[in-house]
Amino acid sequence: MRPKWASLLMLWLAMLLAGIAGVSSAATAASEAPIELRQGTVTTTVGGVTRTEPVELSYHWDRQHNGRPGMASFDLPFTLEAEPETPWGIFIPRVGNVFEVQLNDALLQVYGDLDRSNDADYAKAPIYVPVPGRLLRKGDNLLQIRLHADTARRAGLSQVVMGPAAPVRTELFERAYAWRFTGSVLLMAFSLIVGGIALALWLTQVDADAKGAQRRDGIYFWAALAEFCWAVRVADGVIAEPPLSWGPWGVLMAACYAGWAASSMMFVYHLAGWGRDRRYQWVRWPIAGIVVATVLFSALSLQREEPMWLTGWLAVQIVFVLAFVSAFAVDTLRKPSAERLLVAGAALVTVMFGVRDWLVIRLSDAYGETTWVRYSSVFFGVALLLIVLRRFRAASVLARGSVAALAERVAQRERELAATYAELEAAARDQARTHERERILREMHDGMGSHITSAIRQLQSGQTSSGDLLRTLRDSLDQLKLQIDSIHLPPGDVGALLAAARYRLEPRLASSGIEFEWAVDEVEPVERLGAQGMRQLQFLLFEAISNVLQHAQATVLRFEAGMQGTTVQLRVIDNGKGFDAVKHRPRSLAERSGAIGARLTVESRPGRTVVQLEFD
Structure with missing residues (x-):
């Protein structure tokens, strides 16, 4: 009976331990899942009046305060079931105009000067803020976002997502960044290319009229002006700190938007042939009035801090543009052609997107949305480009007789160039892979290989202790782990490098009886530290720590990092x-610090040794 009871007791204990382990694993997994912060409290100051109230994100400042400037402080509490084991990050789709982010009373990031009005605007691109290690804690946490809002500048705060750095950055931030920031850059480049082509054709294609006077085709000029206006307007999406204050800059951006619309309508005006019909020549005056009125109403809206002046005028503008496009669509159905049908379709889609943007951006409470017209404008730009190129081709055929043979030769040349480029690109990829393999093998040979060689020699000598041999093998394993980590480190991110070193080496220090102290503040990225420089810095820190483990007989090891003005300062203490740091200056540390352009200072006396690196 006793063996039976003993077996049952052992089975019960095993089940209990398995249940505890399962609960622990579930808590850890829950703590590592991204969380979305929507609810909290907001304290606003508008016109000298401060008010605190509950808030549910997103928060559209212009809708809540009628476009008046002011300050807001958002307190977003959240609870974690366990302290995260991996680095975390914060993703904010839209926040502005200038702001700062704090987590558990620690300042993480500052974008702009909260005390300055009508200056920078960081609401144009999504934001990612890395969270330093150990800043999050089990239980209650508090994320604070303070912002300064300018008049009618789309200020506010969208929902906030926090979670492990890898999925939050790659799956959320980088995708949003590509659509809004990178997409704006590509759209601007496309508009500049189309505008440059149209302008070049307007300058070079000169025809003679019936009286023998030389004239240029206006359709090229208006296409160029439309695309240049749109390029400037889209460029605003990537300029966080414009060269002008918000008042003049906002009027300029509104004028560029109106200039794009007016120039596009003048392009259609010439394409439809209305310029040769006296019945339609009056249309030119209200088109010009769109630009003038937009400048006046945007200036009035900003001066009086009442965005509805511009919103109302944009409604009138949309009605006029819709009527103009509808008249052109009807005329196209009566006299259809490929050019007219292409432009009419693009114009109708653009107008529909413009109506959507007016309703969502100017009237609704939604915050975080972006305009659709910036993307539909590509259709219109493609239509302009195709028509301009088709007309140029027709003019070239009339002037030179035939273009078919030339086009075939150009196409053949393009195919040859494409084939050659593909071969060069394949060769470059093979060469890059070869160089990367050589680098990895070289670093493994110089780092881990040298430690393993030392371990073999220690075994062969028969004079080493198991502790020394174990230390050598642990150094080899730690260096291999750090080499793997270095592949994923972003260039110049010294804070991430220190966090990775801490994650890898803190257990080793603890097993060696060395207490680890962490005093690392947020530091600016070191621009000149590329992938190779980051690896050199990682090896330098590892060597400094390895010296402590092997020779120092220390009980405390401390990491310090911070900013001294514009200088990044790292210290291992x-x-x-x-x-004797004068006689025995560590040669390897000096060589590695010189390779990455850092200033190395080594101070040592009994009870305190400091290895300090500084980057300007």
Whole structure:
């Protein structure tokens, strides 16, 4: 009976331990899942009046305060079931105009100067803020976002997502960044290319009229002006700190938007042939009035801090543009052609997107939405480009007789160039892979290989202790782990490098009886530290720590990092026995610091050794 009861007791204990482990694993997994912060409190100050109230994100400042400027402080509490084991990040789709982010009373990031009005605007691109290690804690946490809002500048705060750095950055931030920031850059480049082609054709294609006077085709001029206006307007999406204050800059952007619409209508005006019909020549005056009125109403809206002046005028403008496009569509159905049908379709889609943007951006409470017209404008730009190129081709055929043979030769040349480029690109990829393999093998040979060689020699000598041999093998394993980590480190991110080193080496220090202290503040990225430089810095820090483990007989090791003005300062400090830093200056540390352009300072005395690196 006793063996039976003993077996049952052992089975019960095993089940209990398995249940505890399952609960722990579930808590850890829950703590590592991204969380979306929507609810909290907001404290606003508008016109000298401060008010605190509950808030549910997103928060559209212009809708809540009628476009008046002011300050807001958002407190977003959240609870974690366990302390995260991996680095976290914060993703904010839209926030502005200028703001700062704090987590558990620690300042993480500052974008702009909260005390300055009508200056920078960081609401144009999504934001990602890395969270330093150990800043999050089990239980209650508080994310605070303070912002300064300018008049009628789309200020506010969207919902906030927090979670492990890898999925939050790659799956959320980078995708949003590509659509809004990178997409704006590509659209601007496309508009500049189309505008440049149209302008070149307007300058070079000169025809003679019936009286023998030379004239240029206006359709090229208006296409160029439309695309240049749109390029400037789209460029605003990537300029966080414009060269002008918000008042003049906002009027300029509104004028560019109106200039694009008016120039596009003049392009259609010439394409439809209305310029040769006296019945339609009056249309030119209200088209010009669109630009003038937009400038006046945008200036009035900003001066009086009442965005509805511009919103109302944009409604009138949309009605006029819709009527103009509808008249052109009807005329196209009566006299259809490929050019007219292409432009009419693009114009109708653009107008529909413009109506959507007016309703969502100017009237609704939704915050975080972006305009659709910036993307539909591509259709119109493609239509302009195709028509301009088709007319140029027709003019070239009339002037030179035939273009077919030339086009075939150009196409053949393009195919040859494409084939050659593909071969060069394949060769470049093979060469890059070869160089990367050589680099990895070289670093493994110089780093881990040298430690394993030392371990073999220690075994062969028969004079080493198991502790020394174990230390050598652990150094080899730690260096291999750090080499793997270095592949994923972003260039110049010294904070991420220190966090990775801490994650890898803190257990090793603890097993060696060394207390680890962490005093790392947020530091600016070091631009000149590329992938190779980051690896050199990682090896330098590892060597400094390895010296402490092997020689210092220390009980405390401390990491310090911070900003001294514009200088990034890193320090590794131990309380070991010290050494003569003048006679025995660490040669390897000096070589590695020189390779990455850092200033190395080594101070040592019994009870305190400091290895300091500084980057300007």
